[in-house]
Amino acid sequence: MPGVSTLSLYIGLRFLTAIFGVFGLCTVLIFMIDFVELLRQAGKYGSVPAYMLAWITFLRLPAYTEILLPFAVLVGSISSLLLLARKSELAVMRAGGMSVWQFLRPGIAVAVLLGIFSSTVFNPMAASARDRSERLYSEVFGRESSLLGKGGSGTWLRQDGADGQSVLNAASARRRGTELTTVTAFVYDKSGRFSERVDAQQAKLEEGFWVLENALVSRVGKEPETFGKYLLSTYLTPERVVDALGSVISVSFWELPDLIYVAEKAGLSSSRLRIQYELLLTRPLLCVAMVFLAATVSLRSFRSGGIQTMVVTGMIGGFGFFLFMEISRQIGTAGLAPIWAAVWVPVVLAILISVTVLLHQEDG
Structure with a gap:
């Protein structure tokens, strides 16, 4: 049992390191792009100290990067599994009697914990930082940015x-x-x-x-x-x-239930708020779906070839899934489908399809 727990910890750290690496790289790129945009606006609307622009960019960063977590889990899981396969560590684990479900378990645990942390801790922090950045933006540029969304219900x-x-x-x-x-x-x-x-x-x-x-x-x-x-x-x-x-993205996870109740009591449309709340609730399960999707394209031995094709297929499948989720979200917002179905069904389908593919790969 001590050996099993140590191995699980090793695999979990591999997943965590790869996910954080992808997330950190995307965060740096977004920071640079947003900072350059603020520099352009500073040159157009007035001189603003560079440190203030950097601080505003930093405050806006959590709200921009929050939606990247599922993508980071997908790419990070693919990277960690490929690295384990390249070093023949997966082959050794299989030879020791471990099934794919056993060495995926640490990655699933990491995904669940990251999803829970993202919804309950990172999301409120991102909402608060975004509000602060909006105030600073208005103060330093002397311009009034629109604080309200342009959705049908305002x-x-x-x-x-x-x-x-x-x-x-x-x-x-x-x-x-x-x-x-x-x-x-x-x-x-x-x-x-x-x-x-x-x-x-x-x-x-x-x-x-x-x-x-x-x-x-x-x-x-x-x-x-x-x-x-x-x-x-x-x-x-x-x-x-x-x-x-503020917009829906600037509303904290813990504030959404009360806001939904007030909206429905007042006879206002709460679809966007309910969609946002359901998306945050499904985030841990979404991260698990990304681990399963990554496993379907990352467990083939390097000696058998075709690794690049499988990885590209997995990335295309991931982007296709995110597109499908966005279409489903819009359908739910428009009232064409129950909100719970618009959010939960795509995630459950992704898990079922990925598990089916894994079962076929492992057991034939």
């Missing part, structure tokens, strides 16, 4: 005020989120019951309230009323509204 926020809670939906934002356009507000009284709906052309954040211009107010059992200016109480400050008005 972006929304939950807020509380002296008169009760409300949920705002807006198409776009300016001045770091303090000015909104095409606004819809669902207002609740202090007991949590729906009070009114307010549709306005734009809203501006003042101290303690939103000023909604050209507002149409609809109340239960009453005729709609039009107001030139309508005040909606809020405890939000300009600093907090920047954090509240």
Whole structure:
């Protein structure tokens, strides 16, 4: 048993080192590309110190690299298995009575742990860093970047005020989120019951309230009323509204369940939030699928030849799978399929197909 645990640790470290190597290389490339883009913008919109540009790039980096983990697991697993095969270590393990499922077990364990860490720790850190980078970008460039997505349902926020809670939906934002356009507000009284709906052309954040211009107010059992200016109480400050008005990618894994609940309670579309939450939940299983996919193209002996063809096939299969996942995600977002099916079915199919191929390779 001590020998088995030592061997498992050795294989697991091989997987971990290869995955981190691929992830680190991609991270450096993304950092350089984004830094060059910021340098171009600095030359166009004003001089900014290089250290500040590097810091903004560093803060934006986690959000950009988060989606690279499954790709890093795929390439890292292929690399580690090929290295073990090239040194005949896999042949020795097979000769010692180990099956493919036994020496893949450490890699699967590494993939599960990395997936859990990515969803529960790295994702909240990336969301927080991205918000910080948006604030710095606006400050140093003196330009107001759009804080809201351009999806069909816009972006929304939950807020509380002296008169009760409300949920705002807006198409776009300016001045770091303090000015909104095409606004819809669902207002609740202090007991949590729906009070009114307010549709306005734009809203501006003042101290303690939103000023909604050209507002149409609809109340239960009453005729709609039009107001030139309508005040909606809020405890939000300009600093907090920047954090509240973000895209889905800037929402932490731990915040998503509450936001989904509020959206559905307010009658807003929560499909993008639910898709994001399901994607984060499936990330450990997705990483496991990448290990199985890597094994299907990396276990052939170097003496039998055809290694390059198998690796290229595996890479093409991986990219095809990521494309299939994106198409499935868009189908789920559009409401053409249940969200759980749009996210989980591609991952489960990838595992089943990979395991079937491995069974055929090993057992005939």
